[in-house]
Structures are given as structure tokens and as C-alpha cells.
Amino acid sequence: MKRLTVKTIREAAPYQQLVAEHGSPLLVLDCDLLTQQYKKLSSALPGVELFYAIKSLPHPAAIDTLHQLGASFDIATSGEIELLREQRAEPRHTIHTHPIKRDRDIRDALRFGCTTFVIDNIYELEKFVDYRHRVGLLVRVSFPNPDSPVDLSRKFGCRPDEVEMLLQKANALGIHVKGLSFHAGSQCPDASNHVRAIEACGEIIHRYNEQSSRSMAILDIGGGFPVEYVGDTAEVDIDRFCAPIRAALATLPEHLHIIAEPGRYLSAPSMEAVSRVMGKARRGEQVWYYLDDGLYGSYSGQLFDHALYPLTVFSDHDEREAAVIAGPTCDSIDVIAEDVELPSLNIGDLVIGHQMGAYTSASATDFNLFERATIVAINRDTESDSATNLLHLAYR
């Protein structure tokens, strides 16, 4: 995807309308797009129970939309539990996947009704002795992925050869381990690491079930399903991406319950950032545009998530000049895009950021006490007002 697109002024109208109604900056969540993403992934992974990783976009409208589609939920904190409680999600369809927990985190989850937890070491296992009659655990196994922009295997996960020791210890403590989980990475270029991990976990589960009187019955294949950001050349075809995963899963015993924890794939394409130019300055050879949202706000993912978002501006002129798009805070690091060729923009003009659902507002800060972007959910149901339905967010 390319960094910058210039559209005609006329095409800004639906965004102008939203800003007139809700102010700026905005993050516009299109629940139809979220639904489409969920359905695409569901059909690419038939028989796999999808637990939405709500950390990527912990917003009530997103939870509600996915809940109504029958999604399950992946939670990591008590705050996320409260969000699910408000949305009336069924606790039986939740898993707590934070590998490191305080006692009260475990208690909060149990009181909510979540009984599945993830561990990856002996200290964490021992925390469940008091709750052994109530819980079923997944052991998170680490499979390092050098090709993933976010390596999720360094901070968490045990080595495959440590699983057996943990299982023995769990049995000795009377704690039931019901399966394995892994995270192949984030934004994976292909499914090779998933396949490698599925095969290795399948082997561990097979060996354990042969040798033990107890059984592991769940394999959690994590997330890592990619979306397109700036610089990604090929369009993501999720069905093709998942084909090797389907093939690997087909070799596993039928009784094994397969689950996944998609976050980014569902939320990223579902939200756009709508910001306004609040000031401009000519500095040397470049024009600086200062937006009312930036790296400390919705664009925080450019720092934390290593994502570069496609941008759209609106102009009917053909001239371009070198420009910088900066955020509003006093920090000089707060620059969204440098060395871009822009048409001349006026103060008050709109700049749109695309693919901005995942790890954007989720990691925004209050730095400078600049107000965060307001999240506006559109297309929550087909009966919603026609004004917001005018906007179709699909970028392309």
C-alpha cells in the first residue's frame, strides 16, 4: 500500500459531515467492515473458534458487533473483563491469555466466569494450586519467528522441550492442563511459522495423550493474521494465507478443539482516523502541517506497533510540494510523515489515516493533555441514520 493518496475535495464530504457532527479528531469505526473481516477469517479457518483479542481495539461497539456474530473473546486484564461484562459477553466463551498474572487477576477472572488461563512457567503454574478445581490451563509454547515485525516469542512462552516438565508438575499439583497455545508472531508474512508450531504442538499433544492418563484437548493457534500497511506490496488474501494452516490442522486428531486469537486482522481495517490541519508553517524547503492527532494519540501505533498507515488528503490541484505531517504535541518526535509530496493544504483541511483500528487508540496517551480522538461507530446496525451510512470506509 502506498503512503499517500490525494482525492478530490468532493470526496471529503462524508468525512466533513462526520466532523461537523462529532468534531475532530475522530476515529471512525465501521462495524460493517469489522463484520466482513470476522466472516472472512471464519471461512478461512472453518471449525476454529475465534477469540477476538480485545486489546487491539477495546471498544464497546467492536465487542458488541463481534459478540452478536458469535465471536468469543481473549482477555488479558481485569479492565478488559469489565468491558466484556458491560457488553454481556458469555464468560464461558472467554479465555484469559496473559501469561503473567497477579492473584487478584486470577480471582477477578474466576469471579467473572472465565476458567481458562495460560501459563508458561512453574511459578505461574503454582499460582493455580488454590484454584485447581476450577480452572483448565493452556501452556504457551514459544516458537521464535525472525520474520515477524513483532517478536512475541521473546517475552513469553516456554521452550517446546520444557512442556513435559510443566505437565508433570501440573499433574503432581492436581492442576489440569487442557492444551497448548502459541503465538506465531504478529503481522506474519506467511503461515510458515504457524505450520511449524502446529506440527510441533500436535506432536507434543500426541505424545502426552499416548503416555498419560489425562488428555490435552485444545490447541490455541494464537494470532498473527496480517493486514496491509504502507510498504506491503501484496494484497492480503486471508484465505490463501490460511491454506497451509488448514492443511496442518487437518493432520491433527479430530477431537482436538482448535481456537485462535485474532486481534489486528479483525480490527485494523475497520477504523479510520479523521484529523484536521490545525496549523501550517514553511520551514526551509518544506511545509509543515500540524494535525490535531499524532504519535501520542491515534498514530501511536507508528511507534509501538511498527505500523505505517496509508494517508489520504483532499485537493483539486495538481501542484505538489515537499511537506511534513506532524502531530499536535510539543515533542519533536511527534511527526507522522516526513518527505511526503503534498498538494497545498489549508488550515481546517482533513487528513485521513487508514487501517487504523488495531493498536492505535488502544495505545494512545494523554500527553500534553491533548484530548484523544473521539471514536464514532457507524453501521452498528442497518437501521442507523442514513447520514453516517453515506460513508463507506473501504479504502481502495
Next chain:
Amino acid sequence: MKHYAETLYDSYGQEFRVDRLYFENKTDHQHLVIFENALFGRVMALDGVIQTTEADEFIYHEMLTHVPLLAHGNVKSVLIIGGGDGGILREVCKHTGVEEITQVEIDDQVVEMCKEYLPNHSAGAYDDPRVEIVIDDGANYVKNCDRQFDLIISDSTDPIGPAEVLFTEDFYGNCKSCLKPEGIMVTQNGVAYMQLDEVVNTALRFKPHFADRSFYSAAVPTYIGGIMTFAWGSDNPAARQQTLETIEERYQSAEIKTRYYNPAIHLASFALPQYIVEATQV
């Protein structure tokens, strides 16, 4: 909400059809749900765990009340910890010899919602002039209490949540200080087959405080997984060893109507399966 799935265990559980939802809310202390089910009538759940149903509550409330009351034989004062649904209070109030009843419940919303939606549980007992209701943490109450009671009944939720402190040795010790010399303390102690750790823990934690310790049991259908145990602690071993004749005589003179409890059940309820006997030899 079309169904209510209890989340007490990971790999097993009971599910109710919700024929009508009366109340669902997160109170200051816990998540409270009250609904109607064709088989069990009105059902109350806290934090994902079934607490009581109209259909089978009599078993639990009668056994947690009449066994210690008639075993003691001369109870004048009762302290109820928890019991916000009012079922224990109703059973205690049946005994005309009881002069003072103090109930300490942490969650006033549970009391109010149960008065409204489970009125048959308390059956007007909250209006009995002998009753004093205190909204407080039960552990806090017994720690600072300078009164002494003939009987303490701990009718708590499971030990994950606000009731956690009601399963500690400190709490049992403080309760002991609030008991008269011949007094008895009983607690709900979970379904032993499913939660044997709770029985073992209570056996250990009662040990320093009570000369005579035991458990007794009853099967309550919606406390799934077999018999529910009640813990028993007292310094008067005779209370637990009353003859059938004595209990029969007290039951008759109390003139109470019961549906589960009777003198034969009273004596039989102290007979425990071998796995509980062995687990509680601490």
C-alpha cells in the same frame, strides 16, 4: 440472556434456561443475577455461581439452621454471617425460643433484590422484631464485636470474592471469641467431592479454635457434584452426640414445620463418606 451457564468448574457445569430475567447487575461487591427457570423457580447467582433456587433452598437452609439449633437445645442468640437472601433468617425465626438474631451482610443490594424477587426466602423474617440487620463485612464485624452468641451461622458464597475472608483462620478465631462457652459455629463448606480442598482447609483452620470439630452433609440438587458439607465447631462435644430421643423431643416442642430436616436426618447427616473422613483427619 437465554441461558445461564454456571462457571464454577472449567470442564463441567450446569446450565439453566432463563425463562424470565428479573435482575442483572454488578453491585459494589459482586455480579448479581436473578432469573426464572421452569424447573427450579427463581434462581439467584453471584459471580457466576448458583447461590439459591426457590425449589431446593429448603434443604440447605433447614440443615444449616435446625441441626445446630436443636443440637444445642437452648439457643437464645444467633449471629448470621452473610445469608442475604433471607433463607437462614426465616428458619431461625421459626424458633420461638430465640430472642436475638443479628445478621451481618456485606452487600445491601443482595438483601434488597432478594426481598423483592425472592420474597419466599425471607418470608417476612426481615420484619421480625428480634432481628437486627447490619450491613458490614462479616469478618470485620466479628473482629470488633464484644457480644457473645449461642450460635453463629456462616452462610457465605464460595471463597473467591467478598467471602474470601470468611474462610480464614482469623475469622474462625474471632467467631470463637463471639461464642458462648457452649456455643456452636456452623458454616457452608462447599460440595466436598468437587471442592475437597475447602473441606480440608476448614478442618485445618477450625483445629486451633474448637475442641469438637466435624462436618455434616446434605444433598442440594443445584449445588452440583454430590453432597454439600457444613462445618461444625464447638467446645461442647455433647452437642454433636445427642440421642435420637433428645432431638425428637426438641423437634416436637419447637413445633416447626420442615420439608427436609427431621430428627433421623439430623443424626444421619453426621455420617460422612470415607473420602471425607480421611481428608479431614488433619
